[in-house]
Amino acid sequence: MALPRTVDWQGDAATGRLVIIEQTLLPTELKLIELTELDPVIDAIQRLAVRGAPALGAAGGYGAVIALRSGLGDAGLERLAAARPTAVNLRWAVERVRRVAEGDPERALEEARAIDAEDVRTCRAIGEHGASLIKDGMGVLTHCNAGALATAGMGTALAPMYVAKERGTKFHVFADETRPLLQGARLTSFELAENGVDVTVISDSMSAVVMRDGKVSLVITGADRVAANGDAANKIGTYGVATLAKAHGIPFYIAAPRSTFDGTLASGDQIPIEERNERELRFVGDTRTAPDKTKVFNPAFDVTPAALIAGWITEDGILKASDIAGWLASSP
Numbered sequence: 001m002a003l004p005r006t007v008d009w010q011g012d013a014a015t016g017r018l019v020i021i022e023q024t025l026l027p028t029e030l031k032l033i034e035l036t037e038l039d040p041v042i043d044a045i046q047r048l049a050v051r052g053a054p055a056l057g058a059a060g061g062y063g064a065v066i067a068l069r070s071g072l073g074d075a076g077l078e079r080l081a082a083a084r085p086t087a088v089n090l091r092w093a094v095e096r097v098r099r100v101a102e103g104d105p106e107r108a109l110e111e112a113r114a115i116d117a118e119d120v121r122t123c124r125a126i127g128e129h130g131a132s133l134i135k136d137g138m139g140v141l142t143h144c145n146a147g148a149l150a151t152a153g154m155g156t157a158l159a160p161m162y163v164a165k166e167r168g169t170k171f172h173v174f175a176d177e178t179r180p181l182l183q184g185a186r187l188t189s190f191e192l193a194e195n196g197v198d199v200t201v202i203s204d205s206m207s208a209v210v211m212r213d214g215k216v217s218l219v220i221t222g223a224d225r226v227a228a229n230g231d232a233a234n235k236i237g238t239y240g241v242a243t244l245a246k247a248h249g250i251p252f253y254i255a256a257p258r259s260t261f262d263g264t265l266a267s268g269d270q271i272p273i274e275e276r277n278e279r280e281l282r283f284v285g286d287t288r289t290a291p292d293k294t295k296v297f298n299p300a301f302d303v304t305p306a307a308l309i310a311g312w313i314t315e316d317g318i319l320k321a322s323d324i325a326g327w328l329a330s331s332p
Contacts, residue, residue: 003194004032006149007050007058009113013069013105018062020050023149027190038067038076045083045090048181052150053224053260054119057089061112064097069105074098085272086233086301087224088262116152122257123153125315130160130220130255133318134171139216141174141207141245144235145187146222146255156255157222158192160313165197173199174210178235180280180298204237211248219245220313223256228328230306230321231268232256236299242308251310258314263328268303276300 008019018035024047025031033049035041041063044050050059060080067076081094093115101108134140140161147158154162161173173192178184185201192199202210210216219241223232232238232254245252265271278296282288290296312319319327 003030003148003191005152006052006055007062007116007152009062009065009109009116010034013065013109016065016109018059018066020044020059021149022049023051023187024049026149026186036066038063038070038072038080041066042080042083051183052145053087053089053222054123054151054153054156054257055149056084056087057093057259058112058116058119058152060090060093061097061115062109064094064101065105065108065112068101068103068108073103084274086274089224089259092259119151119257120153122315123151123155123159124163126156126255126257126313127154127159127163129315129317130253130313131163131167131169133218133220133251133253133313134160134164134169136170138171138218139174139210140171141176141210141216141219141241142188143176143184143204143219143221143238143241144178145183145191147188147191149187149191150222155222156257156313157220158188159255160220161192161197162195165195171198172215173197174207174216175199175201176204176207176237176241177201178237179204180284183235204240207241208244208248211244211250217250219250219252220255221252223254223260224301225265225271226254226256226261226312227265227268227271228261228263228325229267230309230312230324231271231303232306232309232312233268233271233273233301233303236302239302239304242304246308252304252308253311253313253318254304254309255313258316258331261324261328268305271301271303273302274300
Protein backbone atom coordinates (compact mmCIF):
# COMPACT_ATOMS: atom_id res chain seq x y z
CA MET A 1 0.00 0.00 0.00
CA ALA A 2 1.20 3.51 -0.75
CA LEU A 3 -0.05 4.99 2.53
CA PRO A 4 1.63 4.73 5.94
CA ARG A 5 0.13 2.25 8.37
CA THR A 6 -3.21 3.35 9.79
CA VAL A 7 -2.33 2.04 13.27
CA ASP A 8 1.20 1.31 14.46
CA TRP A 9 3.27 1.02 17.62
CA GLN A 10 6.78 2.41 17.87
CA GLY A 11 9.14 1.57 20.72
CA ASP A 12 8.87 -0.66 23.76
CA ALA A 13 6.05 -1.08 26.27
CA ALA A 14 7.50 1.34 28.82
CA THR A 15 8.17 4.34 26.60
CA GLY A 16 6.66 3.54 23.20
CA ARG A 17 3.82 5.30 21.44
CA LEU A 18 0.73 4.56 19.40
CA VAL A 19 1.03 6.20 15.97
CA ILE A 20 -2.09 6.70 13.84
CA ILE A 21 -3.14 8.52 10.69
CA GLU A 22 -5.18 11.58 11.71
CA GLN A 23 -8.14 10.72 9.49
CA THR A 24 -10.18 13.84 10.23
CA LEU A 25 -7.72 15.80 8.07
CA LEU A 26 -8.00 13.59 4.99
CA PRO A 27 -8.01 14.04 2.06
CA THR A 28 -6.42 17.51 2.29
CA GLU A 29 -3.63 16.55 4.69
CA LEU A 30 -1.93 13.24 5.47
CA LYS A 31 -0.62 13.55 9.02
CA LEU A 32 0.59 11.05 11.61
CA ILE A 33 -0.04 11.70 15.31
CA GLU A 34 1.66 10.08 18.29
CA LEU A 35 -0.29 9.08 21.39
CA THR A 36 1.35 8.21 24.70
CA GLU A 37 -1.46 8.70 27.25
CA LEU A 38 -4.88 7.10 27.57
CA ASP A 39 -7.10 10.20 27.36
CA PRO A 40 -5.73 11.25 23.95
CA VAL A 41 -6.20 7.67 22.71
CA ILE A 42 -9.86 7.70 23.78
CA ASP A 43 -10.30 11.15 22.26
CA ALA A 44 -8.82 9.99 18.95
CA ILE A 45 -11.25 7.07 18.88
CA GLN A 46 -14.30 9.16 19.73
CA ARG A 47 -13.62 11.95 17.26
CA LEU A 48 -12.84 9.43 14.50
CA ALA A 49 -9.17 10.23 14.08
CA VAL A 50 -8.94 6.44 14.02
CA ARG A 51 -12.04 4.48 12.97
CA GLY A 52 -13.17 1.28 11.31
CA ALA A 53 -13.86 -1.83 13.37
CA PRO A 54 -10.56 -3.73 12.82
CA ALA A 55 -8.47 -0.55 13.18
CA LEU A 56 -10.29 0.18 16.44
CA GLY A 57 -9.35 -3.30 17.57
CA ALA A 58 -5.68 -2.68 16.85
CA ALA A 59 -5.80 0.75 18.46
CA GLY A 60 -7.63 -0.70 21.44
CA GLY A 61 -4.94 -3.32 21.91
CA TYR A 62 -2.18 -0.73 21.89
CA GLY A 63 -4.28 1.64 23.99
CA ALA A 64 -4.50 -1.11 26.60
CA VAL A 65 -0.70 -1.09 26.82
CA ILE A 66 -0.81 2.63 27.59
CA ALA A 67 -3.56 2.15 30.18
CA LEU A 68 -1.65 -0.58 32.00
CA ARG A 69 1.73 1.14 31.99
CA SER A 70 0.02 4.27 33.32
CA GLY A 71 -1.32 2.33 36.30
CA LEU A 72 -4.96 2.91 35.31
CA GLY A 73 -5.89 -0.76 35.67
CA ASP A 74 -9.33 -2.16 34.95
CA ALA A 75 -11.01 1.24 35.21
CA GLY A 76 -8.81 2.62 32.44
CA LEU A 77 -9.34 -0.46 30.29
CA GLU A 78 -13.11 -0.17 30.69
CA ARG A 79 -13.06 3.50 29.65
CA LEU A 80 -11.09 2.52 26.57
CA ALA A 81 -13.36 -0.41 25.69
CA ALA A 82 -16.47 1.77 26.01
CA ALA A 83 -15.15 4.64 23.88
CA ARG A 84 -17.36 3.57 20.95
CA PRO A 85 -20.15 1.08 21.65
CA THR A 86 -21.16 -0.35 18.25
CA ALA A 87 -17.85 -1.64 16.85
CA VAL A 88 -17.35 -4.90 18.74
CA ASN A 89 -13.65 -5.18 17.78
CA LEU A 90 -12.67 -2.42 20.22
CA ARG A 91 -13.97 -4.18 23.33
CA TRP A 92 -12.92 -7.56 21.96
CA ALA A 93 -9.30 -6.42 21.64
CA VAL A 94 -9.16 -4.65 25.02
CA GLU A 95 -10.62 -7.69 26.80
CA ARG A 96 -8.24 -10.03 24.99
CA VAL A 97 -5.23 -7.97 26.05
CA ARG A 98 -6.59 -7.71 29.59
CA ARG A 99 -6.92 -11.50 29.91
CA VAL A 100 -3.46 -12.28 28.55
CA ALA A 101 -1.49 -9.44 30.12
CA GLU A 102 -2.75 -9.77 33.70
CA GLY A 103 -1.57 -6.21 34.33
CA ASP A 104 1.86 -6.57 32.68
CA PRO A 105 2.48 -3.93 29.96
CA GLU A 106 5.14 -6.08 28.28
CA ARG A 107 2.74 -8.97 27.86
CA ALA A 108 0.06 -6.50 26.79
CA LEU A 109 2.26 -5.18 23.99
CA GLU A 110 3.06 -8.69 22.82
CA GLU A 111 -0.66 -9.51 22.58
CA ALA A 112 -1.49 -6.17 20.94
CA ARG A 113 1.15 -6.83 18.29
CA ALA A 114 -0.41 -10.27 17.74
CA ILE A 115 -3.84 -8.68 17.19
CA ASP A 116 -2.26 -6.26 14.71
CA ALA A 117 -0.47 -9.03 12.79
CA GLU A 118 -3.56 -11.22 12.73
CA ASP A 119 -5.58 -8.42 11.18
CA VAL A 120 -3.00 -7.99 8.41
CA ARG A 121 -3.29 -11.70 7.58
CA THR A 122 -7.07 -11.68 7.91
CA CYS A 123 -7.47 -8.75 5.53
CA ARG A 124 -5.38 -10.52 2.92
CA ALA A 125 -7.46 -13.69 3.29
CA ILE A 126 -10.72 -11.72 2.96
CA GLY A 127 -9.29 -10.14 -0.17
CA GLU A 128 -8.32 -13.48 -1.67
CA HIS A 129 -11.77 -14.97 -1.06
CA GLY A 130 -13.73 -11.91 -2.14
CA ALA A 131 -11.74 -11.16 -5.29
CA SER A 132 -13.47 -14.08 -7.02
CA LEU A 133 -16.71 -12.06 -6.96
CA ILE A 134 -15.24 -9.24 -9.05
CA LYS A 135 -15.27 -9.83 -12.81
CA ASP A 136 -13.82 -7.92 -15.76
CA GLY A 137 -15.92 -4.92 -16.70
CA MET A 138 -17.87 -4.96 -13.44
CA GLY A 139 -19.00 -1.91 -11.49
CA VAL A 140 -18.69 -2.34 -7.73
CA LEU A 141 -20.35 -0.04 -5.20
CA THR A 142 -19.17 0.43 -1.63
CA HIS A 143 -20.38 2.56 1.27
CA CYS A 144 -18.32 4.29 4.00
CA ASN A 145 -14.68 3.19 4.29
CA ALA A 146 -13.60 -0.38 4.91
CA GLY A 147 -10.15 -0.28 3.41
CA ALA A 148 -6.62 0.11 4.69
CA LEU A 149 -7.70 3.22 6.60
CA ALA A 150 -10.17 1.10 8.59
CA THR A 151 -7.88 -1.82 9.43
CA ALA A 152 -4.33 -2.75 10.29
CA GLY A 153 -4.01 -4.39 6.88
CA MET A 154 -5.39 -3.84 3.37
CA GLY A 155 -9.00 -3.59 4.44
CA THR A 156 -12.16 -5.69 4.52
CA ALA A 157 -14.62 -4.51 1.86
CA LEU A 158 -11.83 -2.97 -0.21
CA ALA A 159 -9.48 -5.94 0.14
CA PRO A 160 -11.21 -7.94 -2.65
CA MET A 161 -10.82 -4.90 -4.87
CA TYR A 162 -7.11 -4.61 -4.16
CA VAL A 163 -6.55 -8.32 -4.76
CA ALA A 164 -8.64 -8.22 -7.95
CA LYS A 165 -6.48 -5.35 -9.18
CA GLU A 166 -3.35 -7.38 -8.39
CA ARG A 167 -4.78 -10.18 -10.52
CA GLY A 168 -5.31 -7.84 -13.45
CA THR A 169 -9.10 -7.66 -13.29
CA LYS A 170 -10.52 -4.52 -14.91
CA PHE A 171 -13.37 -3.04 -12.89
CA HIS A 172 -14.72 0.27 -11.63
CA VAL A 173 -15.67 1.34 -8.11
CA PHE A 174 -18.44 3.72 -7.10
CA ALA A 175 -17.89 5.20 -3.64
CA ASP A 176 -20.91 6.64 -1.87
CA GLU A 177 -20.05 9.93 -0.15
CA THR A 178 -21.45 8.49 3.10
CA ARG A 179 -23.03 11.42 4.88
CA PRO A 180 -22.80 13.11 7.26
CA LEU A 181 -19.01 12.69 7.73
CA LEU A 182 -18.22 11.73 4.14
CA GLN A 183 -15.99 8.75 4.85
CA GLY A 184 -16.63 7.47 1.33
CA ALA A 185 -15.68 10.72 -0.37
CA ARG A 186 -12.85 11.67 1.99
CA LEU A 187 -11.34 8.27 2.76
CA THR A 188 -12.41 5.50 0.38
CA SER A 189 -11.92 7.49 -2.81
CA PHE A 190 -8.64 8.84 -1.43
CA GLU A 191 -7.07 5.48 -0.71
CA LEU A 192 -8.43 3.79 -3.83
CA ALA A 193 -7.08 6.57 -6.04
CA GLU A 194 -3.74 6.54 -4.21
CA ASN A 195 -3.49 2.82 -4.97
CA GLY A 196 -4.43 3.10 -8.63
CA VAL A 197 -8.00 1.78 -8.46
CA ASP A 198 -10.50 3.37 -10.87
CA VAL A 199 -13.05 5.12 -8.61
CA THR A 200 -15.97 7.55 -8.97
CA VAL A 201 -17.51 9.42 -6.03
CA ILE A 202 -21.29 9.68 -5.97
CA SER A 203 -23.68 11.15 -3.44
CA ASP A 204 -25.62 8.66 -1.32
CA SER A 205 -28.83 9.57 -3.16
CA MET A 206 -27.32 8.51 -6.52
CA SER A 207 -26.93 4.81 -5.65
CA ALA A 208 -30.33 3.86 -7.05
CA VAL A 209 -29.59 5.57 -10.37
CA VAL A 210 -26.26 3.85 -10.98
CA MET A 211 -27.88 0.52 -10.09
CA ARG A 212 -30.86 1.14 -12.39
CA ASP A 213 -28.57 2.17 -15.24
CA GLY A 214 -26.56 -1.06 -15.00
CA LYS A 215 -23.36 0.62 -13.86
CA VAL A 216 -23.20 -1.50 -10.69
CA SER A 217 -23.49 -5.28 -10.50
CA LEU A 218 -21.98 -5.94 -7.06
CA VAL A 219 -22.04 -4.21 -3.66
CA ILE A 220 -19.50 -4.90 -0.90
CA THR A 221 -19.41 -3.07 2.42
CA GLY A 222 -17.75 -3.69 5.75
CA ALA A 223 -19.43 -4.06 9.14
CA ASP A 224 -18.86 -2.93 12.70
CA ARG A 225 -20.75 -5.81 14.30
CA VAL A 226 -22.49 -8.91 12.92
CA ALA A 227 -25.03 -10.78 15.04
CA ALA A 228 -25.28 -14.56 15.19
CA ASN A 229 -28.05 -14.61 12.57
CA GLY A 230 -26.02 -12.48 10.13
CA ASP A 231 -27.70 -9.12 10.71
CA ALA A 232 -24.94 -6.55 10.23
CA ALA A 233 -24.45 -3.09 11.71
CA ASN A 234 -22.49 -0.75 9.48
CA LYS A 235 -22.25 2.97 8.80
CA ILE A 236 -25.60 4.73 8.53
CA GLY A 237 -26.98 4.39 5.01
CA THR A 238 -25.84 0.80 4.48
CA TYR A 239 -29.35 -0.55 5.07
CA GLY A 240 -30.65 1.72 2.33
CA VAL A 241 -27.95 0.58 -0.08
CA ALA A 242 -28.75 -3.07 0.65
CA THR A 243 -32.46 -2.44 0.11
CA LEU A 244 -31.77 -0.77 -3.23
CA ALA A 245 -29.46 -3.60 -4.27
CA LYS A 246 -32.19 -6.14 -3.49
CA ALA A 247 -34.72 -4.15 -5.52
CA HIS A 248 -32.37 -4.13 -8.53
CA GLY A 249 -31.31 -7.79 -8.25
CA ILE A 250 -27.73 -6.91 -7.30
CA PRO A 251 -25.90 -9.11 -4.76
CA PHE A 252 -24.93 -7.31 -1.56
CA TYR A 253 -22.02 -8.71 0.48
CA ILE A 254 -20.61 -7.93 3.90
CA ALA A 255 -16.83 -8.30 4.32
CA ALA A 256 -15.76 -8.75 7.93
CA PRO A 257 -13.34 -10.78 10.05
CA ARG A 258 -14.31 -13.26 12.76
CA SER A 259 -13.60 -10.60 15.41
CA THR A 260 -16.50 -8.51 14.08
CA PHE A 261 -19.04 -11.31 14.58
CA ASP A 262 -20.76 -11.24 17.97
CA GLY A 263 -22.21 -14.66 18.67
CA THR A 264 -23.66 -13.46 21.97
CA LEU A 265 -26.31 -11.45 20.11
CA ALA A 266 -29.11 -13.42 18.48
CA SER A 267 -30.05 -10.67 16.04
CA GLY A 268 -29.29 -7.14 14.96
CA ASP A 269 -32.05 -5.82 17.21
CA GLN A 270 -29.63 -6.28 20.12
CA ILE A 271 -26.73 -4.34 18.59
CA PRO A 272 -26.18 -1.03 20.42
CA ILE A 273 -26.30 1.89 18.01
CA GLU A 274 -24.14 4.91 18.77
CA GLU A 275 -25.77 8.31 18.41
CA ARG A 276 -23.32 11.09 17.70
CA ASN A 277 -23.14 14.82 18.27
CA GLU A 278 -25.83 16.82 16.50
CA ARG A 279 -23.19 19.23 15.18
CA GLU A 280 -22.23 16.63 12.57
CA LEU A 281 -25.58 17.28 10.89
CA ARG A 282 -25.87 20.99 11.58
CA PHE A 283 -22.52 21.79 9.93
CA VAL A 284 -20.29 20.69 7.08
CA GLY A 285 -16.91 21.78 8.36
CA ASP A 286 -17.53 25.28 9.65
CA THR A 287 -20.47 25.94 7.32
CA ARG A 288 -23.90 25.72 8.92
CA THR A 289 -26.40 23.58 7.00
CA ALA A 290 -29.27 23.37 9.52
CA PRO A 291 -30.65 25.92 12.01
CA ASP A 292 -30.39 25.55 15.78
CA LYS A 293 -34.18 25.47 16.12
CA THR A 294 -34.46 22.10 14.38
CA LYS A 295 -34.12 18.76 16.13
CA VAL A 296 -31.39 16.36 15.00
CA PHE A 297 -31.33 12.56 14.85
CA ASN A 298 -27.80 11.30 14.20
CA PRO A 299 -27.32 7.53 14.56
CA ALA A 300 -23.85 6.54 13.39
CA PHE A 301 -24.93 3.09 12.21
CA ASP A 302 -27.89 1.10 10.93
CA VAL A 303 -28.54 -2.64 10.79
CA THR A 304 -28.93 -4.54 7.54
CA PRO A 305 -31.08 -7.68 7.95
CA ALA A 306 -29.45 -10.95 6.96
CA ALA A 307 -32.22 -11.50 4.38
CA LEU A 308 -30.73 -8.69 2.28
CA ILE A 309 -27.16 -10.07 2.41
CA ALA A 310 -25.99 -12.49 -0.29
CA GLY A 311 -22.98 -13.62 1.72
CA TRP A 312 -20.40 -12.74 4.35
CA ILE A 313 -16.81 -12.57 3.09
CA THR A 314 -14.55 -13.74 5.94
CA GLU A 315 -10.98 -14.92 6.36
CA ASP A 316 -12.31 -18.50 6.11
CA GLY A 317 -14.32 -18.03 2.93
CA ILE A 318 -17.68 -16.68 1.80
CA LEU A 319 -20.41 -17.78 4.18
CA LYS A 320 -24.14 -18.19 3.70
CA ALA A 321 -26.55 -17.40 6.53
CA SER A 322 -26.89 -21.11 7.30
CA ASP A 323 -23.10 -21.38 7.75
CA ILE A 324 -22.66 -18.71 10.41
CA ALA A 325 -23.76 -20.56 13.56
CA GLY A 326 -21.52 -23.56 12.89
CA TRP A 327 -18.61 -21.34 11.88
CA LEU A 328 -18.89 -19.31 15.09
CA ALA A 329 -19.10 -22.48 17.17
CA SER A 330 -15.96 -23.89 15.57
CA SER A 331 -13.94 -20.67 15.77
CA PRO A 332 -11.36 -20.34 18.56
